Amino acid sequence: MNTGYFEYAAPANEPVLNYAPGSAERAALKKQLAAFKAEVADIPMYIGGKEIRTGKTVDLRPPHEIKHKLGHFHMGEASHVKSAIAAALAAREKWANMEWEQRAGIFLRAAELLATKYRYHINAATMLGQSKNPYQAEIDSACELIDFLRYNVHFLSEIYRQQPASAPGIHNRTEYRPLEGFVLAVTPFNFTAIAGNLPTSAAMCGNVVVWKPANTQVFAANTIMKVLIEAGLPDGVINLVYAGGPLIGEICFADPHFAGIHFTGSTGVFQTMWKTIGENISKYKSYPRIVGETGGKDFVLVHKSADVAIAVTALARGAFEYQGQKCSAASRAYIPSNLAEEIKSKLVAELKTMKMGTTEDFSNFINAVIDERSFDKIATYIDNAKKDPTVKIIAGGNYSKTEGYFIEPTVIEATDPKYVTMCEEIFGPVLTIHTYDAEKFEEIMVTVDTTSEYALTGAIIAQDRYAVELATKKLVNSAGNFYINDKPTGAVVGQQPFGGARASGTNDKAGSMLNLYRWLSARSIKETFVPATDYKYPFLKEA
Ligand SMILES: NC(=O)c1ccc[n+]([C@@H]2O[C@H](COP(=O)([O-])OP(=O)(O)OC[C@H]3O[C@@H](n4cnc5c(N)ncnc54)[C@H](O)[C@@H]3O)[C@@H](O)[C@H]2O)c1
Numbered sequence: 001m002n003t004g005y006f007e008y009a010a011p012a013n014e015p016v017l018n019y020a021p022g023s024a025e026r027a028a029l030k031k032q033l034a035a036f037k038a039e040v041a042d043i044p045m046y047i048g049g050k051e052i053r054t055g056k057t058v059d060l061r062p063p064h065e066i067k068h069k070l071g072h073f074h075m076g077e078a079s080h081v082k083s084a085i086a087a088a089l090a091a092r093e094k095w096a097n098m099e100w101e102q103r104a105g106i107f108l109r110a111a112e113l114l115a116t117k118y119r120y121h122i123n124a125a126t127m128l129g130q131s132k133n134p135y136q137a138e139i140d141s142a143c144e145l146i147d148f149l150r151y152n153v154h155f156l157s158e159i160y161r162q163q164p165a166s167a168p169g170i171h172n173r174t175e176y177r178p179l180e181g182f183v184l185a186v187t188p189f190n191f192t193a194i195a196g197n198l199p200t201s202a203a204m205c206g207n208v209v210v211w212k213p214a215n216t217q218v219f220a221a222n223t224i225m226k227v228l229i230e231a232g233l234p235d236g237v238i239n240l241v242y243a244g245g246p247l248i249g250e251i252c253f254a255d256p257h258f259a260g261i262h263f264t265g266s267t268g269v270f271q272t273m274w275k276t277i278g279e280n281i282s283k284y285k286s287y288p289r290i291v292g293e294t295g296g297k298d299f300v301l302v303h304k305s306a307d308v309a310i311a312v313t314a315l316a317r318g319a320f321e322y323q324g325q326k327c328s329a330a331s332r333a334y335i336p337s338n339l340a341e342e343i344k345s346k347l348v349a350e351l352k353t354m355k356m357g358t359t360e361d362f363s364n365f366i367n368a369v370i371d372e373r374s375f376d377k378i379a380t381y382i383d384n385a386k387k388d389p390t391v392k393i394i395a396g397g398n399y400s401k402t403e404g405y406f407i408e409p410t411v412i413e414a415t416d417p418k419y420v421t422m423c424e425e426i427f428g429p430v431l432t433i434h435t436y437d438a439e440k441f442e443e444i445m446v447t448v449d450t451t452s453e454y455a456l457t458g459a460i461i462a463q464d465r466y467a468v469e470l471a472t473k474k475l476v477n478s479a480g481n482f483y484i485n486d487k488p489t490g491a492v493v494g495q496q497p498f499g500g501a502r503a504s505g506t507n508d509k510a511g512s513m514l515n516l517y518r519w520l521s522a523r524s525i526k527e528t529f530v531p532a533t534d535y536k537y538p539f540l541k542e543a
């Protein structure tokens with residue numbers, strides 16, 4: 001029974017705690033880190049509200065301390081993926097029919113639990129499981145996830161409010177139904193907020209979900225699921241399964257009830273998914289929604305009028321926060337010849353002050369990269385650069401995987417703007433810099449635009465407003481998130497809706513109305529109060 005139209009006003013962004021020495025939040029976070037390190041977690045899958053343990057376990061270890069075991073999770077097989085689909089479909093009717101304000105209450109309660117009771121749980125889990133320092137964990141697993149939940153409730157209430165006009169004698173209305181089937185959410189390792197947002201944004205719209213996180217993000221994914229259950233999410237609405245990516249794809253994309261994929265991860269995986277869905281298109285009840293935010297090769301373009309301190313900070317933070325493992329991370333920089341020496345020497349000096357080590361030692365800015373596969377891939381790019389006479393490593397270049405997967409912040413200088421590390425996504429702490437003739441700004445913008453297949457984020461650093469205007473126009477298709485005099489990372493929900501085009505994804509802007517529309521299937525209803533009873537037009541009637 002609907003008894004009113006309920007408002008969900010735009011929320012404020014969750015305030016970022018600073019964890020300064022002596023602060024209460026610092027003590028609470030340290031306590032939770034110690035608690036996690038003192039236990040061995042046994043993490044189940046969650047299917048139809050039941051905890052499922054298969055006995056086939058995979059160990060979880062902090063990337064910065066690989067000898068320590070945090071716990072393990074239970075790996076699923078084909079039968080578990082099928083059970084997750086069945087549980088989702090069984091929950092669908094009741095969930096789709098639940099009044100919006102009841103659904104909203106669950107996600108707002110989850111946001112509140114994360115902001116209070118579970119703030120240090122989710123941050124400590126992200127710090128240990130994904131090797132993030134306290135600030136990087138706070139802006140991701142606490143603030144961004146809380147913002148996604150609160151803003152999406154607000155945005156969805158705004159969508160529901162949008163209704164068509166009605167001519168005299170009739171009433172029109174639009175119902176925003178969930179999709180007819182289940183949504184598959186496949187999430188990446190690098191952001192706990194994204195892992196939480198992809199299943200919950202679809203579920204909030206009334207959809208049922210099968211959620212598969214990255215193996216290296218399971219430690220924090222488990223906390224998200226526990227919070228959602230405590231917040232009152234009914235059984236079967238979101239089913240968390242751990243299984244190989246290809247296996248999940250093979251089963252879900254062959255199911256006639258597959259209604260949509262909400263993916264964030266690499267471009268190659270997304271393209272494979274799209275191809276499989278295309279091959280299976282005639283099997284589905286409805287055309288599935290395909291939403292994917294993928295890779296980037298994000299640029300910083302410095303103009304000859306730039307403030308050097310702004311440029312150096314944009315590069316230091318933009319390229320090396322979270323070890324460069326943000327899809328938005330600056331990984332190619334174009335610096336003008338008049339400022340090149342000053343920018344390089346100041347950047348190299350800054351990088352020397354960045355301490356690297358565990359996340360439990362709060363004096364470390366740099367922690368480890370996510371796993372051995374990633375470490376080896378990044379090290380290969382660095383080794384190849386060391387052997388190549390056309391490029392020079394001007395900072396970092398050392399790495400070790402003895403204690404954890406540590407790679408120094410590395411800067412490669414390339415005379416060729418099409419050198420491999422200017423073009424390919426490395427996803428690690430490696431920045432490549434190219435110096436251009438300061439008088440050839442227009443030419444370098446063509447290079448920026450045509451060097452990579454991606455178009456995720458980019459930044460212009462300039463004091464000259466004509467240069468800012470020119471870059472904003474010429475690079476219109478080079479980035480979905482474009483920054484002026486700032487680093488190209490750190491988009492905030494409700495402020496900079498996030499996503500890129502070209503090979504970077506479908507640009508459906510996580511944390512905005514644009515994204516939520518993809519999980520809705522509108523039904524238009526027209527009611528005529530005094531319907532016609534005669535087919536004849538007035539002019540056909542006798543005078
Ligand atoms: N554009 C964005 O908003 C955004 C945000 C975060 C990360 N990313 C991108 O994500 C990548 C890093 O994350 P990652 O290493 O977790 O990415 P990934 O593509 O390796 O994995 C993402 C997810 O897909 C799963 N997967 C892997 N192979 C699969 C297959 N064949 N079928 C189905 N699922 C499969 C993984 O297990 C994981 O859950 C980078 O390319 C980065 O740019 C993009």
Ligand SMILES: N[C@@H](CCC=O)C(=O)O
Nearest residue numbers: 326327328489490491498
């Ligand atoms: N939204 C994040 C990036 C997410 C991708 O990894 C940012 O803007 O830095």
